[in-house]
Amino acid sequence: MITVEFLGPINKAPIEMEADTLADVSARLKEDTELTQWLEKCAVAINDSMVSDLSVLLKEGDRISILPPVCGG
Amino acid sequence: MITVEFLGPINKAPIEMEADTLADVSARLKEDTELTQWLEKCAVAINDSMVSDLSVLLKEGDRISILPPVCGG
Amino acid sequence: MELYQGSLEVKEIFGRWLDEQAASNYGAYVPFVGIIRAEDGIEALSFDIYEPILKKWFDEWQARAMERGAIVKMAHAVGDVPIHTSSYVSAVFSPKRRVALELIEEFVEDFKANAPIWKYDVKNGKRIYAEDRSTPMDGAGLLA
Amino acid sequence: MELYQGSLEVKEIFGRWLDEQAASNYGAYVPFVGIIRAEDGIEALSFDIYEPILKKWFDEWQARAMERGAIVKMAHAVGDVPIHTSSYVSAVFSPKRRVALELIEEFVEDFKANAPIWKYDVKNGKRIYAEDRSTPMDGAGLLA
Numbered sequence: 001m002i003t004v005e006f007l008g009p010i011n012k013a014p015i016e017m018e019a020d021t022l023a024d025v026s027a028r029l030k031e032d033t034e035l036t037q038w039l040e041k042c043a044v045a046i047n048d049s050m051v052s053d054l055s056v057l058l059k060e061g062d063r064i065s066i067l068p069p070v071c072g073g
Numbered sequence: 074m075i076t077v078e079f080l081g082p083i084n085k086a087p088i089e090m091e092a093d094t095l096a097d098v099s100a101r102l103k104e105d106t107e108l109t110q111w112l113e114k115c116a117v118a119i120n121d122s123m124v125s126d127l128s129v130l131l132k133e134g135d136r137i138s139i140l141p142p143v144c145g146g
Numbered sequence: 147m148e149l150y151q152g153s154l155e156v157k158e159i160f161g162r163w164l165d166e167q168a169a170s171n172y173g174a175y176v177p178f179v180g181i182i183r184a185e186d187g188i189e190a191l192s193f194d195i196y197e198p199i200l201k202k203w204f205d206e207w208q209a210r211a212m213e214r215g216a217i218v219k220m221a222h223a224v225g226d227v228p229i230h231t232s233s234y235v236s237a238v239f240s241p242k243r244r245v246a247l248e249l250i251e252e253f254v255e256d257f258k259a260n261a262p263i264w265k266y267d268v269k270n271g272k273r274i275y276a277e278d279r280s281t282p283m284d285g286a287g288l289l290a
Numbered sequence: 291m292e293l294y295q296g297s298l299e300v301k302e303i304f305g306r307w308l309d310e311q312a313a314s315n316y317g318a319y320v321p322f323v324g325i326i327r328a329e330d331g332i333e334a335l336s337f338d339i340y341e342p343i344l345k346k347w348f349d350e351w352q353a354r355a356m357e358r359g360a361i362v363k364m365a366h367a368v369g370d371v372p373i374h375t376s377s378y379v380s381a382v383f384s385p386k387r388r389v390a391l392e393l394i395e396e397f398v399e400d401f402k403a404n405a406p407i408w409k410y411d412v413k414n415g416k417r418i419y420a421e422d423r424s425t426p427m428d429g430a431g432l433l434a
Binding site for chain 2: 366402404430
């Protein structure tokens with residue numbers, strides 16, 4: 001089981017799911033039509049490290065963060 | 074009569090002289106061997122306006138400033 | 147890296163950073179102070195911050211600054227920040243001016259692009275995500 | 291433009307400039323603080339300034355900044371400035387960060403090249419012209 005959390009303005013409760021890779025996570029999240037428009041603009045972190053590769057293997061307890069477009073300052 | 078003043082580190086008292094143009098001033102100042110090494114590194118102002126043309130005509134009472142290399146800050 | 151609830155005490159932060167480095171023999175101190183402008187009828191801007199990733203982003207910048215003999219500083223507000231007050235102060239200290247002037251620009255620009263901070267306009271007490279001024283982070287779209 | 295005998299009161303200057311512009315609706319305030327480094331066994335640096343031409347140089351910069359919706363500020367020390375204290379503070383206020391970051395760099399670099407200020411090392415109480423770090427002004431050599 002892994003957890004997916006949505007940061008900032010996405011305003012959605014965390015989701016728990018079974019997933020072996022980020023590709024699995026992607027497939028699951030795309031089932032939610034509210035999320036599809038967010039996904040193309042969002043970056044992703046695993047356990048607070050930014051990632052750029054869908055094939056990374058997930059392990060039990062991993063925490064995936066979905067980061068929408070930013071504007072600090 | 075015009076006055077030539079030397080700013081910053083040149084450490085030389087002002088000189089009064091008769092001169093029609095900056096070219097005349099240049100000729101007079103070059104007679105002073107102490108000054109020749111300064112002149113090639115110095116910028117020039119007339120009545121506190123920076124100038125870049127030797128042929129500018131001078132008038133009675135003009136004040137020429139000789140500005141050596143700078144380093145503010 | 148410092149996070150504060152609400153507007154920053156700019157003078158306190160500026161002075162404290164100056165004092166902390168008073169004996170470090172840096173020759174240039176270049177702060178950047180961001181102030182909330184009154185525009186489009188907003189009362190305030192409001193900010194969400196995801197601190198663990200911001201901290202990593204900042205620590206990587208600190209390492210990069212140190213390679214050039216410099217250090218970086220940063221303070222940011224969380225929550226509502228009324229107009230004409232400050233939400234963001236960052237700074238570079240370096241031995242020489244060139245590095246300080248180059249780093250402050252790179253640091254502030256990368257901050258705008260990649261610090262995990264979300265901005266909202268506050269109008270009539272309501273928070274509205276500033277989507278049109280926001281930038282997808284490096285690597286965005288991975289799950290799309 | 292402000293000139294002071296000896297070291298600058300950096301915090302007072304920074305805070306006063308901030309307060310003066312508190313209602314001006316600028317979004318970015320970028321100061322540059324120059325601090326005397328301990329190096330080559332100096333006790334202090336010392337400065338001569340020719341104020342009339344510095345004032346003209348500054349007023350031209352103010353006009354240039356205003357064309358971009360910004361303003362510039364400047365304070366400099368005259369005479370001796372001990373190590374680890376400040377001789378120079380300048381700043382840009384502008385509505386947006388890009389202009390502020392670009393202007394502070396251009397302003398400080400042109401200041402180094404063309405402000406009529408002469409620097410001396412102070413060693414054992416003696417003033418020695420910092421000739422090797424000094425730059426001929428634009429148009430230098432006219433009378434050579």
